[in-house]
Amino acid sequence: MLYRRFGRTELQMPVFSCGGMRYQYKWEDVNPSDVPADNQANLEATIRRAVELGINHIETARGYGSSEMQLGKILPKFPREQLIVQTKVSPTADANEFRQKFATSLNYLQLDYVDLLGLHGINNAEFLEHSLRPGGCLDVAKQLQAEGKVRFIGFSTHGATDFILEVINTNEFDYVNLHWYYINQWNWSAITAAKNHDMGVFIISPSNKGGLLYNPPPKLVDLCAPLSPMVFNDLFCLSHSQVHTLSLGAAKPQDFDEHLKTLELLDQASEILPPILARLEEEAIATLGEDWVKTWQTNLPTWQETPGEINIRMVLWLWNLATAYDLVEYGKMRYNLLGNGSHWFPGNKADKLAGLDLKQCLAQSPHADKIPQILAQAHNMLVGEEVKRLSQS
Template sequence: MQYRRFGQTDLRLSVFSLGTMRGLDHPGTFEATLERALDLGINHIETARGYGPSERWLGDWLHRRGRPQNLVLTTKIPPQPSREAMAQLLADSLERLRVPTIDCLAIHGLNTPEHLTWVQDPQGCMAAVRQAQENGQIGHVGFSTHGPRDVIQFAMETGLFSFVLLHYYYFFQRHAPLIALAQDLDLGLFIISPGDKGGMLYTPPEALRQVCQPFDPLFLTYRWLLSQPGITTLSTGPACPEELDVLTELAHRTDPLTPSETAALARLDQRPAATLGTDLCRQCYECLPCPEAIHIPEVLRLRNLTLAYDMQAFGEYRYRMFENAGHWFPGRKANRCTDCGDCLPRCPENLDIPALLRDTHNRLKGPDRRRLWDD
């Protein structure tokens, strides 16, 4: 296992971190996965208040076996409108984890301008976090986010945080400028779930496999991330110990990309333009805002991936989240388009956006759910 400095926290983290959002069917599987992670040299375990029994099961395991030396623990708590609410949630998490202190606390889902106002209020939720730091209950403070780039940049520049948990993947490079900014600010950089949210790469479609040959898509895209020295660690969220096997080789690979890896990535790069031709959305975001609150670039990103790499299942998985996940995945479904035409003159690619949105909706809306009363 390779280790990297986690920005200004000065912690040294394994280049893979164990996320504990999955594997929650049985405590035995959960604990076997934790043990396997330690065997591989992973020294950072990440949980969250919102991950079902994860904090409690992790706490039970730590209590029984003793907290391994040098193990870095992170938990996450959503931003709160008041100091009192945050103080209570912090106390709850420490009680479930059965530890007097955690190394890192991340504000979980700093996604909106309203959340920014909460964390900037000197008497607000961050006052409780600072108090816990002064009491020695928390080491370092960061945030995770699913928000737009301007919200993330603002949060990074507040000076309140020493690390950030970010969505940034080979198939979603919108946040590349934030990677550079994190390096400038010396923030630790943790990439959220590249195997799953980065494209459901544990089960890649055959077309994607073919383009990546001779590499596995998960391996190649992990390599792409780890070849960037500003990135500290990638979260992996296995459902069972066997899903960590892929790391046996990767955990040692932080060297620059090899010529054959670079060639495979070049084939990946060329594929969307070759497949989509003049229908390719280049993700410039110039078309926003849409008066119907359709997240046009994200809808068309899913269309790009579906057509270029046959990532249909991933497209459906993410498309289903529009109108179903609040500020965690903002935007309305593509069939809300009223053909108002506002976006059209802003698109430098002259795309027929309403037509492409309709096409995407039809491709990715998935099967209509049968209603019980249809029987």
């Protein structure tokens, strides 16, 4: 395993983290006796395999259902100083409720302290206010830190880049969990800002949210050769030293295997990546047109500024990926969260175009004339059954 300094925390963080979203039994708290023996055995085997590989950062959240409780049966079996344990608790208007939720987390984990506490889902101004106001959740987190129950404090976010920058620039947090990978590089300026503040940088779900790379389409496999799309994406992310760790979200012990192939390639990233990057860009241009590829995002309105609150940028982005790289299943998964994802995935689908006039909100876009047609194409391509976030399932 390779390790990187996790910003001001000075922790030696493995470049892969064992994220805790995919191996737990249920997305709500359950009685420990309700957990099937085979599910618990698989979780424990996954954690043992992670630690055996040097992936000693175990990441979970209060919002991940039975994950913390199930981890509490295995984590105390390891020497505590060998582990970096992170949990996350969503900020609330009532800071005492936040403290109580953290107490539940610590009790479930059966640990005296966590190394990293993340304020989970600071996605908009409301949750930032819950966090930063005097006596708010951040003050409680700092009290927990003074009590020795938390070593370092960070935040996780699915928010817009400008908002993430606002939170980072408060300089109140030691690290950030955010999205950034090959198919979605919008948050690079936030990563740069985190670097400037000497914050740790943890990338959320690069294999799942980064394109369902556990089951990539044949076209993407061909474009990423000789690497698998998963290893390509890992290498792309880790070739940037500002990125410290990638969450793997393992569901079983074998899920680490493909990722491990990345480690021996890191020193050669500058030779391996350029031909693949060029091929991916060339395919996008060949499929979508150079002018569109280079300017489609120019002067797009926010979803709040758009009639029907259509998240135009998100819809066009998913259409691009589905059209250029055959990421149709990924596009369907993400598209059908629109309208259901609350502050985690805001805005709506393009399903009510007939009754909307988009001329004014698109007036500054160089592609104003064709965007409505593409939105309609995207809807026809990607619509399916409504999807809930995993934690809502």
